[in-house]
Amino acid sequence: MLKKLLLIFSFFVFTKTAYAQAFTYYPFNSVFSIATNPNKAIWVDFRFQTNTYFSSLSTEISPMFNVNKAERVKFYVGAGIKANFLNYLNTDPSKQSALEGYSLNVGMRAAPIEKIPRFQIVFELSPYANKNFDLGLFRANLGLAYVLGKKNQ
Template sequence: MKKAFLLLSIVIGLSETSKAQSVAYYPFSSILSVSTNPELRVWGDLRFQTNSFFSSLSTEIAPAINLNNNDKGRFYLGGGARLNYLATLQDNDILEGFFFNAGVRSAPFDKYPQVQIAFELSPYVASDFESGLLRTRLGVAYNFSRKSK
């Protein structure tokens, strides 16, 4: 529980220092992502599962670090925790698991630099370390901090 609050505090701190934000949607995974400014060296991401029962609504807290500073594509690494706040209603643990992210956000359209293609590899392990999977995500992001030419 303390780890979840620590991660949440980090993401809130990042969002306070960042004036711009970004949203992304990963349609094959049905994930909606809201993040602090992904142009910064360190940024945070909150991800929400959009196609699940209310009893299994999961939220991921995912801080990330950009590895390069290229306007056409930024590679990043990060990690975090997957939480289910509604699990406490059934006396289950709020922490579902942990993950590591390796991804890229590419801005291939010169005329619309705010529109980005997002791709991610994300190994995931359940909180009991009994099971896991390799997740891949492909989506579209819109970065409000970028200006069109």
């Protein structure tokens, strides 16, 4: 319970200090994302599965780094961890680890409509490996995003 409260508190601290947040939905992967300000050089992305059973609710936390300073297209790289805190409820002690896997993220956020710069299209390639590194996926994400706050925050 304490770990869950710490996670929620950390989430609110990140979003409060960011001064802008981005909401992204990846419809082909059924993933919803809340990120700190993606216009900053360093930002954090929190991803939630939306088409899953409650017992397998996975969350990804990924720090990202923008590699360019362009206004309308930002390229970024990052790494993340995938966790499922509901694994602690499993009766098998060998399966009570919250950690599920690791990912590398390479992507871009583009604002295609000049008059609406906060609306963005996001494309990302993300190799993923489970925590034992014996199973992996090569994921491709395509989504729509909206960044709250001012245009150049």
